[in-house]
Structure formats: C-alpha cells, structure tokens
Amino acid sequence: MLKVLHHHVREGLFEGIKRANADEQVRAIVIIGEGKTFPCGADIREFHTHASVKEPVLTAVGHTIENSGKPVISAIHGTALGGGLEIALCCHYRIASENARIGFPEVLIGLLPGAEGTVRLPRLSGLAFAMDMIAFGKQVNAKDAFRHGILDKLCNGNILEEAKQFATKVIGQPLDSRRLSRLDVKDAANVDLLFEVALAQVKRKSRGQIAPIYCLKSVRNSVRMSFDKAVEEEQRLIMELMTGYQSTALQYSFFADRSAPKWRLPCGASVHNTKPSRIETAGVIGAGTMGSGIAVCLIRAGVPVILVEKNKKMLEKAMKTISGILDGSVKLNRMTSEQKEQCLAILKGTSTLDKLSNVDMVIEAVYENLELKREIFAQLDKVCKPSTLLCSNTSTLDIDKIASATNRPDKVAGTHFFAPAFIMKLMENVYGTKTSPATVATVMEFGRRLGKELEATKEEIKNIRLHLTVTFCTIDL
Numbered sequence: 030m031l032k033v034l035h036h037h038v039r040e041g042l043f044e045g046i047k048r049a050n051a052d053e054q055v056r057a058i059v060i061i062g063e064g065k066t067f068p069c070g071a072d073i074r075e076f077h078t079h080a081s082v083k084e085p086v087l088t089a090v091g092h093t094i095e096n097s098g099k100p101v102i103s104a105i106h107g108t109a110l111g112g113g114l115e116i117a118l119c120c121h122y123r124i125a126s127e128n129a130r131i132g133f134p135e136v137l138i139g140l141l142p143g144a145e146g147t148v149r150l151p152r153l154s155g156l157a158f159a160m161d162m163i164a165f166g167k168q169v170n171a172k173d174a175f176r177h178g179i180l181d182k183l184c185n186g187n188i189l190e191e192a193k194q195f196a197t198k199v200i201g202q203p204l205d206s207r208r209l210s211r212l213d214v215k216d217a218a219n220v221d222l223l224f225e226v227a228l229a230q231v232k233r234k235s236r237g238q239i240a241p242i243y244c245l246k247s248v249r250n251s252v253r254m255s256f257d258k259a260v261e262e263e264q265r266l267i268m269e270l271m272t273g274y275q276s277t278a279l280q281y282s283f284f285a286d287r288s289a290p291k292w293r294l295p296c297g298a299s300v301h302n303t304k305p306s307r308i309e310t311a312g313v314i315g316a317g318t319m320g321s322g323i324a325v326c327l328i329r330a331g332v333p334v335i336l337v338e339k340n341k342k343m344l345e346k347a348m349k350t351i352s353g354i355l356d357g358s359v360k361l362n363r364m365t366s367e368q369k370e371q372c373l374a375i376l377k378g379t380s381t382l383d384k385l386s387n388v389d390m391v392i393e394a395v396y397e398n399l400e401l402k403r404e405i406f407a408q409l410d411k412v413c414k415p416s417t418l419l420c421s422n423t424s425t426l427d428i429d430k431i432a433s434a435t436n437r438p439d440k441v442a443g444t445h446f447f448a449p450a451f452i453m454k455l456m457e458n459v460y461g462t463k464t465s466p467a468t469v470a471t472v473m474e475f476g477r478r479l480g481k482e483l484e485a486t487k488e489e490i491k492n493i494r495l496h497l498t499v500t501f502c503t504i505d506l
C-alpha cells in the first residue's frame with residue numbers, strides 16, 4: 030500500500046512535530062516520506078470508520094506544523110496528493126524533486142480537499158490555478174508547481190540532503206509570512222469572474238457532479254470569508270459530500286478499478302491462472318434502449334455486431350438511433366466521421382436468431398421476463414456454435430435459471446450494462462453456480478476491452494447485489 034495518512038501516521042507526525050519543537054537541539058524540521066513517495070492522501074478506506082475522526086485529525090496535525098516556532102520544510106518526492114499536499118501547505122517551506130507531482134484528486138472521489146486545502150492553496154498559487162487543481166483534480170508536475178509559487182525549490186539530487194541544506198539557510202528567518210493562514214488570497218479581485226468561468230467549465234465537463242461545484246464554492250469562500258470562517262464552511266461542505274451517494278459511489282469505483290485486474294473466484298481461479306478467449310464477433314438481442322446502447326459500446330471497441338430484433342420497424346429505428354449516437358460523438362470530437370463510418374460498417378441488423386450461428390458471444394437485452402429469456406437462451410443454445418458464450422443483460426433475474434435452459438451453463442454469464450450503456454462505465458459481470466472460470470475470464474477481459482471498469486471480490490458482492498453470486502462493478506457518474 031502506498032503511503033497514506035492512516036490514523037497512526039497522523040499520530041506519528043503530530044507527536045514527532047511536538048517532540049521536535051520541545052527539543053532545544055532541533056532548529057528546523059523536515060517532513061519527508063519514507064520509501065517511494067510523500068503521502069498520497071488520507072486513507073480512503075478509513076473514511077466512515079471511527080479512525081477517520083480519531084485525534085489527531087489531519088487539520089490538528091496541520092495546525093501543529095504551521096504554528097511551530099521552528100521552520101518546517103516538506104521535502105516532496107513521488108506524489109504529494111490530497112491530505113499529503115495539505116500537510117505540505119501547512120509547512121513553512123516546500124521543496125520537491127524535479128519529477129515529483131502534486132495534486133488534489135479528492136474531487137475524483139466526490140469530495141473536496143477538506144483539511145483546509147481549498148482555503149490555503151489559493152493563498153499560495155492564486156485563485157485560477159487553485160480552482161483548476163481543486164475542481165478538476167489536476168495533478169501538476171514540480172516545475173509547474175514551482176512556477177506557480179507552490180514550491181520554493183526544485184531538487185535534482187538527494188532530496189533529504191537538499192532539504193537539510195535548505196533548512197540551514199532558513200533557520201532564524203521570520204515565519205509569519207510563511208504561514209499561509211495569515212496571508213491574503215492572490216488575485217482576489219477577480220474572484221467572481223474566475224468563479225463563473227470555472228463553473229461553466231465544470232458544468233460542461235462534470236455534468237451532474239456535485240463535488241466540483243462545492244470545490245469552487247469553497248475556493249471562492251477563501252476570498253469572501255476570513256480564513257477561519259472559510260475553513261468552517263469547508264468542513265460543512267465536505268461533510269455534506271462525504272455523506273452523499275456520489276462520493277460513496279466514486280470511492281467504491283476507486284477501489285473497484287484497482288481490484289478488477291486482480292479478480293479471483295472462491296474456487297481459486299483468478300486472472301493469473303485463467304486464460305480468456307478472444308471475442309471477435311458478437312450478437313446483441315433486442316434493439317431497445319439497452320440493446321442499442323450495448324451495440325454502440327461494442328462497435329466503438331471494434332467488435333463486429335449482429336443486432337437481432339424481430340420487430341423490423343424497431344430494428345430500423347434502432348439503426349437510426351445508433352447512427353445518431355455516433356453523430357453525437359463526432360460532434361463532441363470524440364470520434365471522426367471516418368471512425369463513425371467504420372463503426373456502422375461492422376454493425377448488421379437482422380430479425381432472426383439463426384444469423385448468430387458463428388458469433389463468439391451473444392448479449393441478450395430483451396425485457397426482464399424469465400420465461401422469455403429462457404426461451405431465447407434455449408434457441409441460442411441450438412443455433413450458436415458450441416464455444417459461443419451466452420450472456421444476459423438481466424439486472425434482476427437469476428443467471429442459473431437462465432443457464433438451465435441451455436446445455437452449456439458453463440458458458441452462460443450475466444453482463445449487466447447500465448443505461449445509457451454507451452456512457453455509463455458501470456458493468457456487472459455475474460457468474461452462476463455453473464459458469465466456468467474461462468467464461469468469467471472472457472467476460473472480464475471483454476468488459477475491459479469495452480472500456481468498462483470491473484470488479485471481482487467477494488466482499489463487494491454484499492455491497493452491490495446480495496442475490497447475485499458475484500458482481501464486478503464500477504460506476505462513472
């Protein structure tokens with residue numbers, strides 16, 4: 030695990046600063062991360078546990094640092110992110126290795142830098158840069174950070190040695206002007222204009238997300254309010270975000286993204302010992318909203334699709350809808366017109382299942398009716414080649430009951446997309462009692478290829494969908 034600010038790390042830092050301040054021999058203090066990096070933030074796993082609020086909380090550690098009568102220098106290598114950067118901002122000086130990076134990625138997990146980061150950074154870097162870093166979660170390299178006044182020195186040698194040398198030069202210098210809480214915000218006069226510009230950008234880029242807006246509001250408060258009042262408001266905003274569903278989902282997604290490549294089943298099969306098959310062609314059954322959306326996902330990933338819809342009018346409509354969705358992507362510069370044409374060239378519509386005889390995978394997306402699905406799966410079992418995986422987009426029905434309509438339950442799985450399937454990254458891949466590890470490996474790999482982020486841990490099953498055997502999931506709001 031990367032260095033994160035668990036309770037015991039905060040405690041160690043807090044005690045260390047207090048001890049150094051009490052020790053007459055100590056004339057300056059250097060904070061440096063052991064190993065590969067400076068802290069990359071608070072421990073996200075600790076949120077919603079007692080440890081996250083156990084003293085000393087991050088702000089208390091920060092205050093002890095900033096109020097120290099001896100100069101405190103943060104020596105940053107690797108990444109100083111989130112709470113790690115907030116600690117650095119409480120130091121009187123910041124130096125960093127040239128290849129270090131800093132940032133506030135909290136917004137990406139639905140939060141804001143709630144240990145006074147939204148109030149301190151604007152005092153150092155100015156509003157525009159702070160808004161950009163905080164509301165968009167942008168990480169910046171050490172050179173940019175230096176240019177914007179966040180760092181006092183760039184180092185290209187041994188960071189600890191350089192920090193010690195730096196410390197000897199600043200011993201005895203006045204510290205008040207180095208305490209960010211005592212400074213005014215740079216470019217404060219432009220706050221309203223900068224806020225409006227950034228808000229428009231946020232609304233465009235992060236539609237529907239609350240955290241980026243709260244980030245901007247909190248940065249704006251750093252100008253409109255006293256330091257203490259702005260901090261109080263920051264606390265209120267982060268608590269609101271922390272208890273909201275968006276941050277819960279995004280934090281889930283953070284871990285899901287990381288555990289998906291490491292999936293493992295209770296039988297011992299895992300990503301390491303199970304080879305996926307390559308899906309070259311696929312069939313999608315049902316040309317409603319879900320089926321059309323799924324078809325878009327597949328053709329965008331270069332997988333030729335046969336879309337089956339027995340109602341010919343609906344099929345025609347779906348083909349137009351799909352073309353319209355791709356036009357939207359062209360308009361948004363997410364693909365070129367040529368790419369759109371390439372996508373459409375690998376999409377075929379048909380009204381009969383027998384056209385699926387040669388595909389490697391079928392994703393059924395008809396409405397939620399067990400008997401209908403069982404009927405379709407029984408037919409698919411007869412029509413498709415023996416190696417074809419038969420998947421259902423069902424959100425609620427039992428995969429085992431669908432699989433038992435076939436003679437290949439080992440090749441039946443759930444591949445549950447979320448509407449609109451071509452936007453939402455959430456995908457639950459569900460296996461039944463007879464689904465083989467090879468099928469799981471293949472649908473996991475297929476989901477990855479579609480740009481979906483997936484997850485396969487037993488623990489998460491309870492969180493998402495108790496009635497399913499396993500879920501693999503993430504969300505992009």
Ligand SMILES: CCCCCCCC/C=C\C/C=C/C(=O)SCCNC(=O)CCNC(=O)[C@H](O)C(C)(C)COP(=O)(O)OP(=O)(O)OC[C@H]1O[C@@H](n2cnc3c(N)ncnc32)[C@H](O)[C@@H]1OP(=O)(O)O
Pocket residue numbers: 030031033069070071072073074076077078081082087108110111112113134135138141142143144267271284287288
């Ligand atoms: C009612 C509750 C009240 C709570 C009050 C709390 C108030 C606190 C308020 C604010 C203070 C500050 C908040 C924060 O700091 S939030 C966290 C901000 N930081 C991040 O979001 C960083 C997230 N991490 C990353 O971006 C990357 O991990 C990376 C760039 C640091 C490194 O990338 P890479 O080398 O690719 O490694 P991995 O991503 O694979 O990560 C390795 C390993 O480490 C785990 N991990 C990483 N960061 C964290 C973290 N912040 N907390 C917990 N765990 C983390 C990651 O999950 C991987 O674990 P593994 O899969 O088990 O190996």
